[in-house]
Amino acid sequence: MSGGTGSTRPLGLDTLVRLERRRPSTGPAGRLPLPEGMTAALGWDAVAVPARLGPLLVPRLPRVGCLYAGEAHWWWIVPSDSDYALPWPAPARYAPGALVPGAARLFHRPEGTIPYTPPIPLYLALCKVTGTTPYWSRPLSA
Numbered sequence: 353m354s355g356g357t358g359s360t361r362p363l364g365l366d367t368l369v370r371l372e373r374r375r376p377s378t379g380p381a382g383r384l385p386l387p388e389g390m391t392a393a394l395g396w397d398a399v400a401v402p403a404r405l406g407p408l409l410v411p412r413l414p415r416v417g418c419l420y421a422g423e424a425h426w427w428w429i430v431p432s433d434s435d436y437a438l439p440w441p442a443p444a445r446y447a448p449g450a451l452v453p454g455a456a457r458l459f460h461r462p463e464g465t466i467p468y469t470p471p472i473p474l475y476l477a478l479c480k481v482t483g484t485t486p487y488w489s490r491p492l493s494a
Contacts, residue, residue: 395432
């Protein structure tokens with residue numbers, strides 16, 4: 353910035369996403385560990401859904417990756433940045449870095465070495481069970 357001109361550079365989407373990820377969480381969180389033998393070349397984040405919705409999602413998915421269960425939520429492992437330009441429908445919560453509050457235990461381990469649940473089918477299944485219109489199908493507003 354030069355002194356006195358008042359000119360500032362606007363923040364880009366990438367910068368805003370990075371800033372959001374650096375915001376402190378509301379409580380102590382631990383990272384969901386991947387089971388031994390799993391490889392996550394794309395990194396991993398997690399998507400939480402209320403435990404009551406978990407059983408409704410499983411049959412709608414072509415593949416279920418690592419799935420963790422806590423008292424109130426099921427946590428699905430997805431590739432890092434699966435929230436890029438995609439707001440997940442409420443009541444789902446997206447957890448960058450798979451940092452989750454409280455304890456969760458591994459509930460399902462997929463065959464093979466890939467820990468991920470495909471994020472787009474998970475997103476669409478969540479939209480279906482919550483009655484939410486997918487983000488890209490919503491009308492544009494002026």
